[in-house]
Amino acid sequence: MKAALMYAAGDVRVEELPDPVIEQPTDAVVRVVRSCICGSDLHPYHQMPVTPGGTTMGHEFIGVVEDVGAEVTGIRKGDFVIAPFAWSDNTCEFCREGLHTSCLHGGFWNNGQGVLGGQAEAVRVPLADGTLVAVPGIGEDSPLLGSLLTLSDVYGTGWHAARTARVGEGDTVAVIGDGAVGLMAVLAAKQMGAEQIILMGRHKTRTDLGREYGATDVVAERGEEGIAKVRELAGGRGVRKVLEAVGHMPAYEQALGVVRDGGTISRVGVPQYAEAQLGWPFFGRNLTLTGGPAPARAYIEPLLPGVLDGSVDPGKVFDRAIGIDQTPEGYAAMDGREALKVLIEF
Secondary structure, eight states: OEEEEEEETTEEEEEEOOOOOOOSTTOEEEEEEEEEOOGGGHHHHHHOOOOTTOEEOOOOEEEEEEEEOTTOOSOOTTOEEEEOSEEOOSOSHHHHTTOGGGOTTOEESSOSSSOOOSSBSEEEESSHHHHOEEOTTOOTTOTTHHHHHHTTTHHHHHHHHHHHTTOOTTOEEEEEOOSHHHHHHHHHHHHTTOSEEEEEOOOHHHHHHHHHHTOSEEEOOOHHHHHHHHHHHTTSSOEEEEEEOSOSHHHHHHHHHHEEEEEEEEEOSOOOOSOOOOSHHHHTTTOEEEEOSOOHHHHHHHHHHHHHTTSOOGGGGOOEEEEGGGHHHHHHHHHTTSOSSEEEEO
8 A cells, every 4th residue: 555654854755555454353444535634744744853664644534444353343344434533442431531532542643553644545443443433424525525534633623622721602712823723723612602713823815714714803913913912802801712723832922922811721732842831920820721632532423413414614624635646745735835734635
């Protein structure tokens, strides 16, 4: 099969790997129909040291089950399935609490221990019954494929940002970042009833989509100027709920600048820093810090009906489609801000 591997920062190659096979009785093998490149994939694209042999890439995919292990009972060959970005048993104490990313028996794709990635023609899925969500009635030519793929990660991650911030009816919310996750956070905040949604972003095609998803205001400025404008829009004292969807220190500092005393910052951008301000300037303001890696598996089933009935269209975040052979070009396009989120078609 063909798969994308990264060998070093900026060095993505498409190579032939052995087809995956059942290794454990709880496995399934999924033939990938759609995958994509995530904003978080750009972090190793910028920083990864030279890695002999490379590492597989991708953690978002949908596809058709080709084979199942002897102990798999809930997923069958031929099922169309969504795979969240972490695999889990869906039965341990953390999964039962809706925290599948902390599953006692689960893990993440591309773990270096025989579980490869989703930017490939096929994937071996551990703990298939707990991980995969079957979607009846979906064909490989469905117009919903892009939106279904967002349930692997970005839609659930945006939802997680709004949910952990406890966004509710009438809230004023600031979303920092106009990438795919930030736009999904706007959509989620709107679905949860936010009245005013201030999107901090400076790429017009993206912020226009953010307005379509529910943003009432767009602030393109950064630094102190951006903070002052958001606080002015929010009545002068700041915003009660801030959803940080970037992961870089300047974005976290923006969040601290715009949040109201007593407010909440939810971080879902993968942090690219080891330390952040949590001392007296944070403590003294009675701020709450929440967020983390989204338990996407917990959100697939609740969010799926809106995708299926067309009342939401999160798939609009995909603005470029490529084949697996063009994956290196897809990374370059996202890195150069020529594409918001790249869809890989098989």
